[in-house]
Amino acid sequence: MNAITPLGDAQSQSVVSRFAVPAIRCAGCIAKIENGLSGVPGILSSRVNFSTKQVAISHLPELDDDQLKKQIEALGFEAQILADNPLSEEKGSTDKLIRALAVAGFGMMNIMLLSVSVWSGATGVTRDLFHWLSALIAIPVIAYSGRPFFASATMALRYGRTNMDVPISIGILLATGLSLYETATGGAHAYFDGAVMLLFFLLAGRVLDGMMRDRAREGIGALLKQAAPGAMVVTDDGTTNWVATRDLRPDMRMMVAAGGNLAADGVIEKGSSSFDCSLMTGESEPQPKGEGDIVLAGTLNLSSPVVVRVTATGEDTSVADIARLMDEAGQHRSFYVRVADRAARYYAPAVHSLALLAFAYWMIVGAGWHQSLLIAVAVLIITCPCALGLAVPAAQVVASGALLRKGVMVKDGSALERLAEVDYALFDKTGTLTLGHPVPVNLDDLNLTQKQIALALSQASHHPISKAIRAALLAQDITPAMLDRVEELPGEGMSACWHGMPVMLGKPEQSEDHLASQLSVGSDKIVLQLKDEIRPEAPEALARLQAMGLPASIISGDNIRSVSLVATALDIPAQAGASPQDKVEAITGLAASGHKVLMVGDGLNDGPALAAAHVSIAPGSASDVGQQAADAVFTSESLMPVALSVKVARRTMQIVHQNFALAIGYNIIAVPLALTGMVTPLIAAIAMSLSSLIVVGNALRLNGAAK
Numbered sequence: 072m073n074a075i076t077p078l079g080d081a082q083s084q085s086v087v088s089r090f091a092v093p094a095i096r097c098a099g100c101i102a103k104i105e106n107g108l109s110g111v112p113g114i115l116s117s118r119v120n121f122s123t124k125q126v127a128i129s130h131l132p133e134l135d136d137d138q139l140k141k142q143i144e145a146l147g148f149e150a151q152i153l154a155d156n157p158l159s160e161e162k163g164s165t166d167k168l169i170r171a172l173a174v175a176g177f178g179m180m181n182i183m184l185l186s187v188s189v190w191s192g193a194t195g196v197t198r199d200l201f202h203w204l205s206a207l208i209a210i211p212v213i214a215y216s217g218r219p220f221f222a223s224a225t226m227a228l229r230y231g232r233t234n235m236d237v238p239i240s241i242g243i244l245l246a247t248g249l250s251l252y253e254t255a256t257g258g259a260h261a262y263f264d265g266a267v268m269l270l271f272f273l274l275a276g277r278v279l280d281g282m283m284r285d286r287a288r289e290g291i292g293a294l295l296k297q298a299a300p301g302a303m304v305v306t307d308d309g310t311t312n313w314v315a316t317r318d319l320r321p322d323m324r325m326m327v328a329a330g331g332n333l334a335a336d337g338v339i340e341k342g343s344s345s346f347d348c349s350l351m352t353g354e355s356e357p358q359p360k361g362e363g364d365i366v367l368a369g370t371l372n373l374s375s376p377v378v379v380r381v382t383a384t385g386e387d388t389s390v391a392d393i394a395r396l397m398d399e400a401g402q403h404r405s406f407y408v409r410v411a412d413r414a415a416r417y418y419a420p421a422v423h424s425l426a427l428l429a430f431a432y433w434m435i436v437g438a439g440w441h442q443s444l445l446i447a448v449a450v451l452i453i454t455c456p457c458a459l460g461l462a463v464p465a466a467q468v469v470a471s472g473a474l475l476r477k478g479v480m481v482k483d484g485s486a487l488e489r490l491a492e493v494d495y496a497l498f499d500k501t502g503t504l505t506l507g508h509p510v511p512v513n514l515d516d517l518n519l520t521q522k523q524i525a526l527a528l529s530q531a532s533h534h535p536i537s538k539a540i541r542a543a544l545l546a547q548d549i550t551p552a553m554l555d556r557v558e559e560l561p562g563e564g565m566s567a568c569w570h571g572m573p574v575m576l577g578k579p580e581q582s583e584d585h586l587a588s589q590l591s592v593g594s595d596k597i598v599l600q601l602k603d604e605i606r607p608e609a610p611e612a613l614a615r616l617q618a619m620g621l622p623a624s625i626i627s628g629d630n631i632r633s634v635s636l637v638a639t640a641l642d643i644p645a646q647a648g649a650s651p652q653d654k655v656e657a658i659t660g661l662a663a664s665g666h667k668v669l670m671v672g673d674g675l676n677d678g679p680a681l682a683a684a685h686v687s688i689a690p691g692s693a694s695d696v697g698q699q700a701a702d703a704v705f706t707s708e709s710l711m712p713v714a715l716s717v718k719v720a721r722r723t724m725q726i727v728h729q730n731f732a733l734a735i736g737y738n739i740i741a742v743p744l745a746l747t748g749m750v751t752p753l754i755a756a757i758a759m760s761l762s763s764l765i766v767v768g769n770a771l772r773l774n775g776a777a778k
Contacts (some may be wrong), residue, residue, distance in 0.1 A: 088136050090126045090143060090150045095119060095474050107146040114142070118540045126150070128509045147226060168278045173215040173575065175271040178212030179264070186264045197670055202254040209263035213247055216270050219277060238422045242451035243270060246348040246752050262448075262752040269452060272763065299334040299368075302327070305378060327372045327379055335368050335384045336568055342377035345534065346370045359768060373534060373557050426450045429746050438748070446748045453745040454738070455753035463488070463727050468772040471774050478706040479688075479716050486702030488727070489686035490720035493665045496616055496713075497658065497684070499672035500627035500645075506708060507673065507692055509539045509586050509601040516597055517590070520552070525590050525599075527551035527574035528565040536588050537565070537576065539601055564588070586633075603633075605640060608709045613641060615714035621722075626654050628676050654680035669715055673697045722776045730766045737762040 143150040223236040250261040301326035343361035433443035465524035564577015625645035636647035670684030673693035681687035681700040689701035705712035
């Protein structure tokens with residue numbers, strides 16, 4: 072089984088299995104899977120995550136993964152056990168769409184050039200020649216670029232269901248067939264240009280959608296990569312062998328060298344060291360760990376080798392738990408997708424019915440099959456919801472470009488919609504409200520010799536404080552002293568001899584400040600203080616958010632001393648020592664009380680919270696996981712882009728509402744004209760394109776929204 076999840080007394084024996092189903096396309100697919108599985112004996116419930124294209128099935132233990140996989144395949148969807156395809160990738164799908172888009176664009180431009188001559192009045196043999204040349208270009212283009220729609224429509228029809236691709240495919244094929252008939256019989260009109268143009272616009276939307284989903288998968292991929300790909304396992308005779316992470320088992324003992332990441336959760340059996348747990352817990356200070364202490368996959372061993380007995384591997388590790396939290400927390404976003412697709416679900420039967428009624432009506436009144444079919448095709452094309460579909464993404468793309476010029480990268484267009492709705496802001500501390508790079512503040516207390524010794528000691532250590540001291544001294548063009556017997560003492564610091572005199576850079580003897588280090592040169596002892604600076608314009612950004620109706624607070628995994636310093640400086644409430652689960656629960660609690668939360672964070676430990684929040688932003692200095700989990704990333708050191716993003720998002724939604732009004736107005740005017748036979752398929756394609764251009768033109772007004 073994929074994973075065992077307790078579900079309460081009534082379902083205490085149930086287990087949850089997860090499957091990757093890359094072929095999920097729309098709300099119809101979701102309904103087909105969820106409704107189809109609900110009637111299978113032994114299956115208690117099923118849930119589709121449209122964003123990650125995964126299906127989670129709660130079932131009785133009698134059913135195994137292979138049986139469940141067959142049940143999904145019986146519904147017309149190829150499925151893979153999640154462990155075999157953890158990112159639900161449909162390899163190369165976006166690349167295929169891009170190639171199809173490029174071919175459609177090439178064909179559209181060439182056919183349009185030929186059509187201009189026909190529109191300009193070419194008749195007779197010249198017109199027929201241009202029609203045949205258009206056919207020679209259009210048929211292979213449609214056959215190649217239309218495959219994503221034709222394949223999806225065929226699959227849907229094969230299993231007795233329908234989706235948006237069915238009317239699209241029918242419209243394109245009918246328009247092409249009619250155009251061939253017109254060309255072969257020397258008719259006045261052919262509609263190859265309209266068919267290929269329709270295909271191009273539809274493919275552009277599919278490519279953008281595919282790129283968005285690829286980015287979502289990259290987030291979980293980056294998270295899973297935090298764990299090492301393998302470990303040196305200690306055998307009974309004391310020798311070590313490298314074992315891949317997937318082959319690690321509980322009770323194995325792994326040797327973790329200094330500077331190495333852990334491949335599995337475990338307990339230290341031998342040795343002690345300091346560990347960088349910041350990505351997992353948010354604790355900025357390296358954590359000393361010794362025999363009997365628990366260490367987690369993905370954390371970094373900073374100073375000395377240790378032997379760790381494995382307690383959890385693969386899907387059972389803490390880093391995998393965080394990945395699952397991100398996945399499950401991200402499912403609330405699919406609500407918006409479902410609402411949009413639920414509306415689109417009624418599109419196919421409505422358009423089919425409308426076109427069929429138009430065809431029947433005109434046949435009854437004696438218009439003949441050719442004219443009746445032309446009207447039906449015009450209805451299919453003119454009702455293509457391109458303008459309606461562009462109303463939101465066009466505004467989002469322009470607004471995203473405006474924000475990009477101000478250093479804010481919006482990864483998901485719908486993030487702007489959610490950003491416009493937020494009414495509460497939660498900030499992580501280290502690396503978010505602060506720069507996350509401690510800087511020594513009293514290096515000038517050292518003389519030149521002491522600086523040289525400090526540099527020599529610090530450059531032999533991977534400790535974050537040593538790195539900060541080393542960077543500051545190198546910036547002053549200090550050269551390191553020559554030291555003997557340099558040695559790192561776990562939990563204490565670096566020691567050495569300088570001209571026979573003991574020197575050391577390490578833990579202060581008396582200072583209670585966690586961001587401090589003590590340089591000892593013989594009997595001289597100097598405490599070096601470090602400070603993690605608050606980001607520029609942080610008070611102004613928080614004040615602007617407050618003015619827009621967004622009160623802010625801090626939620627951090629860091630210790631209470633560090634958090635209180637920043638909270639006091641910014642005069643906002645704070646919660647310290649919060650785990651990833653605590654952060655998610657805090658957001659869930661705020662959401663339950665009616666708030667829509669903006670989460671701003673940077674670390675691996677912030678990943679689930681960034682995914683669970685209504686919308687999230689990460690600084691450019693964030694971890695890969697933080698950046699991938701967030702909806703937007705700002706690259707400057709200033710915090711002001713956070714407030715600017717909210718302002719632009721609210722302006723974007725005003726434009727979106729205007730675009731909706733324009734798109735609905737187009738359909739109110741155009742559809743009756745098509746039904747009454749006043750529109751040819753070509754005019755329908757042009758009208759559809761013009762409506763799209765008007766919507767895009769209105770969206771371009773957002774270019775200056777980020778000023």
